[in-house]
Amino acid sequence: MTKPIIPGMGMANRRSVLRGSLIAAGAVALGGGATLARAARAPMPMQPRVPERLIQIQAEAVAAAPPADLTGYTRVRQELVAPPFAPVHEQVATGGPKIIEVYMETTERLMTVDADTGAEIWALTFNGSVPGPLIIAHEGDYVELTLRNPVDSVFEHNIDFHASTGALGGGALTHIFPGEEVVLRWKATRPGVFTYHCAPGGEMIPYHVCHGMNGTMMVLPRDGLNDGQGNPLRYDEIAYFGEQDYYLPRNEDGRYKTYAAAGDDYSDSLEAMRGLIPTHSVFNGAVGALTGENALRSKVGNTVLMIHNQANRDTRPHLIGGHGNFVWETGSFNDAPATNNETWFIRGGSSGAALYTFEQPGVYAYVNHNLIEAVLLGATAHFVVEGDWNNALMEQVVAPRTFEA
Amino acid sequence: MTAHPTTQSRSTGASLALGLVVAGAIAGAALLWPGGPAPLPTGLVRVSLPSGAVLYVQRTEVTMRDWARCHDEGGCSLGIRSPRDGKEYPATGVSFVDAQEYIAWINARSGSQFRLPTKAEWYALADEVLPETPDPIFTAPELRWASAYLMEAPGVDRALHPTGEFSTTSTGVQDLDGNVWEWTQDCYDGDPARTDPASCPAFIMGGLHESVMFYLVRDPANGGCASGLPPAHLGFRLVTETRPDGAL
Numbered sequence: 001m002t003k004p005i006i007p008g009m010g011m012a013n014r015r016s017v018l019r020g021s022l023i024a025a026g027a028v029a030l031g032g033g034a035t036l037a038r039a040a041r042a043p044m045p046m047q048p049r050v051p052e053r054l055i056q057i058q059a060e061a062v063a064a065a066p067p068a069d070l071t072g073y074t075r076v077r078q079e080l081v082a083p084p085f086a087p088v089h090e091q092v093a094t095g096g097p098k099i100i101e102v103y104m105e106t107t108e109r110l111m112t113v114d115a116d117t118g119a120e121i122w123a124l125t126f127n128g129s130v131p132g133p134l135i136i137a138h139e140g141d142y143v144e145l146t147l148r149n150p151v152d153s154v155f156e157h158n159i160d161f162h163a164s165t166g167a168l169g170g171g172a173l174t175h176i177f178p179g180e181e182v183v184l185r186w187k188a189t190r191p192g193v194f195t196y197h198c199a200p201g202g203e204m205i206p207y208h209v210c211h212g213m214n215g216t217m218m219v220l221p222r223d224g225l226n227d228g229q230g231n232p233l234r235y236d237e238i239a240y241f242g243e244q245d246y247y248l249p250r251n252e253d254g255r256y257k258t259y260a261a262a263g264d265d266y267s268d269s270l271e272a273m274r275g276l277i278p279t280h281s282v283f284n285g286a287v288g289a290l291t292g293e294n295a296l297r298s299k300v301g302n303t304v305l306m307i308h309n310q311a312n313r314d315t316r317p318h319l320i321g322g323h324g325n326f327v328w329e330t331g332s333f334n335d336a337p338a339t340n341n342e343t344w345f346i347r348g349g350s351s352g353a354a355l356y357t358f359e360q361p362g363v364y365a366y367v368n369h370n371l372i373e374a375v376l377l378g379a380t381a382h383f384v385v386e387g388d389w390n391n392a393l394m395e396q397v398v399a400p401r402t403f404e405a
Numbered sequence: 406m407t408a409h410p411t412t413q414s415r416s417t418g419a420s421l422a423l424g425l426v427v428a429g430a431i432a433g434a435a436l437l438w439p440g441g442p443a444p445l446p447t448g449l450v451r452v453s454l455p456s457g458a459v460l461y462v463q464r465t466e467v468t469m470r471d472w473a474r475c476h477d478e479g480g481c482s483l484g485i486r487s488p489r490d491g492k493e494y495p496a497t498g499v500s501f502v503d504a505q506e507y508i509a510w511i512n513a514r515s516g517s518q519f520r521l522p523t524k525a526e527w528y529a530l531a532d533e534v535l536p537e538t539p540d541p542i543f544t545a546p547e548l549r550w551a552s553a554y555l556m557e558a559p560g561v562d563r564a565l566h567p568t569g570e571f572s573t574t575s576t577g578v579q580d581l582d583g584n585v586w587e588w589t590q591d592c593y594d595g596d597p598a599r600t601d602p603a604s605c606p607a608f609i610m611g612g613l614h615e616s617v618m619f620y621l622v623r624d625p626a627n628g629g630c631a632s633g634l635p636p637a638h639l640g641f642r643l644v645t646e647t648r649p650d651g652a653l
Contacts, residue, residue: 115563116637253486288563295554362543362551375626384554389547396547 058172068185070099073142077101080133083215083284084296084381086238093138093222099185100137106149106157106176106198108262111212113280114287114378118255119248122262123212123285124155124198130285131242131309132196132215138222139191147174148181154263156200157208161186162350163194163217171199188219191333193351197311203270206312210273212244212285214311216351221333225305225326225355228336233326233355235305239296241317243310243346243368243379244285245278278313281368282378290381295363300387303357306366310346315379317354318343318369321362324354343369360394361387444474445515446643450577454529461649462522462530463642465495465568465579466587467507472496480510483623492567495585497638501608501620504588504641511643519643524591526644527611531581534572535613563637586612586636593617612636 076098078087107128113119126132137143143164149157156177160169164186167173174182198213199205225233249257249268256279259265272279283290290296298304306324308317326337327344331351338344346352358364368379448464470493475481483503485496499507504521511519522530541552563584571583581587592605602608610616616636618625625635 116565118564253489255486255488361545362548363554382554384542384551389545391547 058167062167062173070142073097073099075099075101078135080104080127080135082127082129082133083131083240083242084290086134086240087136089136089220090138091220091234092224093141093220097140097142098138099142099144100135101144101146102135103146103148104132104159106147106153106155106213108153108155112286113246113248113256113282116287118258119246119280120256120258121211121246121248122259122265124157124208124262125212126159126198126215130212130244131240131311132213134216134218134238134240134307135196136218136220137188138220139188140222141188141219142185143188143217144183144185145174146181146183147176149176149178151179153178154261155204155208157198157213158200159184159196160199161194161196161217163188163190163192163196163219165189168199169196175200188217191219191221192328193218193307193309193331193333193353195309195311195349195351206273207266207269209311210245210247210269214244214309215242216240216307216309218307218351218353219333225333227326227339233337234303235355236302237298238305238307239366239381239383240307241283241290241309241366241381242285243308243313243315244280244282245310245313246280246282247272247275247277248279250279278373278377280378281313281315281373283366283381287378290366292382295382295384298358298383298385300358300361300385302385303355304383306354306356307351308346308353309351310348313348315346315348315368315373316343316370317346317352318367319354319356319383320365320367321360322356322358322364324356326355328353358383358385358387359390361385361389444471444511445517445649446471446511446519449645449649451648452530452576452578454526456525456529458646460522460526460644460646462576462578462644464577466585466640466642467496468568469494469496472499472507475507475510478510478514480514481506493569494565494567495580495583495638495640497565497585497640498623499588499639499641500623501588501618503623507641508643515649517645517649518647519645521588521590521641522611522644524589524609524611527581527587527589530574530576530578531611533574534582536582538614565638581611582613584613584637585640586610586616586618586638588618588639588641610636610639 074096078100080102081087104126107125109123109125109128111121111123111130113121123130135143145159147159156175158171158174158176160171162169164170170184170186174184176182194217196215196217198208200208227233247269249265249272251257257265257268280287288294324341324344326339327341328335328337329344329352331353341354344352344354362385364383364385366381366383367374373379446463449461450464452460452462454460469485469487472481472485476484481503483499485498487494508519511517542554543552566583569579571580573579574581587610589609589611590602591609592602593607593609594605605620607617607619610618618639623639625639
């Protein structure tokens with residue numbers, strides 16, 4: 001068997017040994033899936049995904065570069081939290097630039113997608129959640145990520161930060177197999193909200209992204225957000241939405257297939273993804289993950305920054321009963337925000353942000369305003385807002401009553 | 406989910422529902438659905454209601470197996486796919502119209518007079534197994550539209566369970582506190598005087614929390630701007646005043 005070449009895996013002897021055993025294990029794990037595949041085409045030959053010569057060029061360039069000058073930087077640790085929440089952070093940076101240390105694990109776990117139908121997925125995650133946690137830095141800071149792949153994982157993982165510069169967003173420098181960890185440091189040179197995602201190479205890229213492995217990196221201007229005319233904008237809370245399109249394989253009777261372990265769905269899943277029509281499009285990993293008892297809470301007068309990540313597919317958030325007072329649709333905080341939007345557009349492969357101050361109490365629905373996706377595919381979240389009703393804004397003048405024909 | 410249809414859609418829908426019922430009943434009476442002995446709903450339980458009335462109630466919701474027979478014989482147009490695990494499940498994903506097709510078929514086939522329970526009957530049956538109603542989250546009159554929003558999970562998961570996995574009442578009726586909401590024959594209408602089911606846009610469903618469903622809905626999707634958590638599954642069970650053969 002010809003040994004496949006995997007980017008970033010060409011140098012260390014220990015890795016080569018490890019790779020051999022893992023590829024063998026992978027072949028066993030995936031063999032069942034391959035024989036079950038209905039596809040008539042021949043299996044894809046194992047080929048190098050990046051020519052060996054180019055890997056060598058990158059490795060030589062990395063080895064030849066002088067070390068970064070980190071004088072004047074202070075190290076701080078950011079404890080990441082699960083979505084829809086944000087880690088503790090400053091809106092306006094105090095002190096000098098920081099090296100922000102964050103830690104993430106590539107966790108493979110079985111998650112319920114829709115309890116009503118029994119739909120579930122062996123999700124591939126950063127830190128066990130879909131989306132991965134929100135990471136926050138200021139422009140000019142470094143992010144220093146320790147990424148660890150647990151021993152009991154099935155897959156190789158890595159991370160591509162759209163906010164970073166070089167080496168495929170860090171993807172080429174962060175390939176880790178089960179039992180490995182890697183540390184990557186990159187400078188946040190552009191303020192905005194940006195997608196990050198796993199991108200191990202080839203068809204593994206959409207497979208990992210469509211199994212939950214994506215999230216948002218927010219880089220704030222050092223003096224905080226502003227309206228583009230020099231007026232500061234501040235928020236009381238952050239609501240962090242990751243919209244995930246899933247393509248779940250079904251049995252002949254129409255029910256969703258279940259699998260015993262991560263990766264068992266591999267060939268079925270790629271087949272379903274080729275159709276491009278998701279079976280689910282959900283916020284925070286599951287239908288109803290942010291409704292009912294899990295609804296977001298706020299109160300009249302509070303300002304919320306709504307961050308929306310979609311690493312794969314276009315979407316169009318809308319806050320039913322409210323607005324986007326200030327909207328950074330493309331995610332760049334260097335651009336002046338649009339104002340008073342009804343619906344805004346999030347391009348697949350990006351994050352965007354919108355700021356709103358609640359003016360009325362009650363229930364608000366935050367949806368993908370392709371309403372088929374909101375209602376039938378699951379892309380709905382709710383805010384439950386406390387406060388006093390303002391009749392000057394809206395009033396039911398006549399309650400529903402019968403009328404004479 | 407209480408969309409308020411226009412007067413026009415109301416009458417159109419009603420005539421559709423009524424038309425299906427009538428057509429089913431006539432066809433059933435004329436042809437007597439050839440093939441096999443007349444089926445009766447299984448497991449009927451005799452219940453004395455607080456009103457003093459006696460009712461024969463199906464112990465369980467109509468099952469997928471029951472439904473498959475109606476579908477195979479042409480009485481029920483909707484086909485329902487069953488999980489292939491050998492277990493019996495309630496027939497779900499059925500609208501009010503679907504339920505009426507089943508009733509027309511079973512009555513024509515068996516010569517019985519089954520119907521859906523009224524709301525009062527359903528809640529009288531279920532009272533002892535239902536949880537206490539939680540307090541509304543908004544009490545201001547202007548927020549009545551949002552006051553039913555359910556912040557508390559109703560105590561059960563939303564996956565469809567095999568028949569009989571939830572509570573049994575002292576009279577032997579099962580699954581009333583499950584996660585299948587059951588159609589009643591009570592119309593939900595702004596005008597209390599207008600109760601004719603043939604002109605009714607929506608019906609009250611019996612379940613963990615009272616719900617109103619437009620008569621054509623089969624799956625109350627858990628999403629969108631519905632302010633609350635909708636029922637997980639829609640099904641039904643039958644009742645009759647007339648003691649059928651085989652009743653306990």
